[in-house]
Amino acid sequence: MLDFLKRRSYKEEIMDDFLCQGEVVNQTLKELNKINTYLGGDQLSLNSVIKLMQKTPQQIFEIVDLGCGGGDTLKLFSQWGSKHNQDLKLTGIDANEYIVEYAERNCQKILNISFASEDVLGEKFRARRFDIAHASLFFHHLQESEIVELLKQLIAQVRVGIVINDLHRHWLSYLFTKYLITNWSKSEMVKYDSVLSVERSFTRPELEKYLRLAGIENYSLSWRWAYRWELIIWK
Numbered sequence: 605m606l607d608f609l610k611r612r613s614y615k616e617e618i619m620d621d622f623l624c625q626g627e628v629v630n631q632t633l634k635e636l637n638k639i640n641t642y643l644g645g646d647q648l649s650l651n652s653v654i655k656l657m658q659k660t661p662q663q664i665f666e667i668v669d670l671g672c673g674g675g676d677t678l679k680l681f682s683q684w685g686s687k688h689n690q691d692l693k694l695t696g697i698d699a700n701e702y703i704v705e706y707a708e709r710n711c712q713k714i715l716n717i718s719f720a721s722e723d724v725l726g727e728k729f730r731a732r733r734f735d736i737a738h739a740s741l742f743f744h745h746l747q748e749s750e751i752v753e754l755l756k757q758l759i760a761q762v763r764v765g766i767v768i769n770d771l772h773r774h775w776l777s778y779l780f781t782k783y784l785i786t787n788w789s790k791s792e793m794v795k796y797d798s799v800l801s802v803e804r805s806f807t808r809p810e811l812e813k814y815l816r817l818a819g820i821e822n823y824s825l826s827w828r829w830a831y832r833w834e835l836i837i838w839k
Contacts (some may be wrong), residue, residue, distance in 0.1 A: 606775045612810070613746075617723035618793045620745060625702035631705055632793040633674035639798075640740070643830045645769060646677050650684055651739050651838050652767040654737055659838070660764050664691035668734045670724050671728035672696030673743035685716070695829050697722050697729065718736065725750065730757060737762050739768040744804040744824070748814070759837065768835040771805030773790035777831035778802045806833060 606697045618624060619632070620807055642645045653657050657665055685692040693707060695834040698704050701721040708712045709715045722729045737758045758766050771777065781802050787797045811825060 606778065609773055609775060609778060609803065612773065612806070613800065614747065615800055615803070617745065617797040618805070619649070619700075620701045623702075624700065624793075628791060628793050629700075629702060630706060631708075631791040632797075633703070635789055635791050635794050637676040638675060640676070641838045643701060644828075645830075646680050647834065648828050648832055648834060649677055649738060649769045650680055650788045652769065652834055653681065653736060653738055654684070655836060656765045656767065656838070659834055661699075662735075662796070663766070664693060665735045665806050666695070666733075667736045667738060668695045668697060668732070670697050670737065670739040671745065672698050672707055672719065673703060675711040675717060675719065677738070677740060679711060679714060679749050680714055684712050692716055695720065695722060695734070699723050705754060720835050725754060725757070730761070731815045732761060736767065738769075741771065741772065741801065743768055743770050744801055744806065752817045755814060755820060755837075761819060762839055763818055765839050766835075766837040768833070768837070770833050770835075771802055772831040773805040773807055774831055777805075780830075789804065796835065808833070811835060 653667065657734050667681060672678060675696050678696050682692055696704070696707055696717065696719040698707065698719070698721060703720045707719050730782040748755065778799070778830060780801050785798050789798070808825065815823060820837055823835060828833045828834045
């Protein structure tokens with residue numbers, strides 16, 4: 605491991621500026637969708653959510669996507685629900701209202717998806733209830749204390765469980781991102797944030813520590829390609 609990867613970085617990504625807007629955001633969201641599709645990130649999220657739904661079958665599931673970005677993961681969920689006759693009520697949450705506007709345009713023809721611009725640690729969101737909370741590439745944007753706080757909050761908000769899909773901090777993942785993703789990308793935000801995302805991501809002991817601090821014991825934590833952690837928490 606590269607020495608600086610032994611500890612999480614707490615530098616802010618460009619995406620962490622909730623006022624960020626314009627074509628750079630649009631280009632970034634389009635590229636992130638391509639990356640997640642090509643490397644299987646969105647499919648990992650869907651597979652994890654299906655595991656939760658299969659354990660507690662019901663007529664309709666209310667699912668929230670934290671840090672929803674352009675809404676493409678929710679699109680995938682909706683398509684799966686339609687194909688398998690499973691009713692889904694899908695909500696995307698993002699603190700950046702400009703990203704929410706993009707997501708609304710991107711998903712405007714899909715009737716079971718809605719969006720809101722809210723702080724997931726704020727009172728308004730805390731009052732919401734869902735069956736399943738999903739977060740892909742979201743938790744690495746948070747400080748350690750925020751991660752523990754949000755885990756405690758979400759386990760009280762959900763009726764079925766939580767899915768967290770995030771990056772594994774590893775030197776191979778770092779080098780792949782630094783020398784391949786950044787050369788492919790046309791977005792300055794992706795070029796900067798993608799490398800920093802790896803620096804801010806997690807090792808297994810770190811995730812296990814956060815879960816322990818949050819008092820969560822009923823979970824599975826698995827390594828998945830490409831350098832992802834699949835964390836499924838049962839209520």
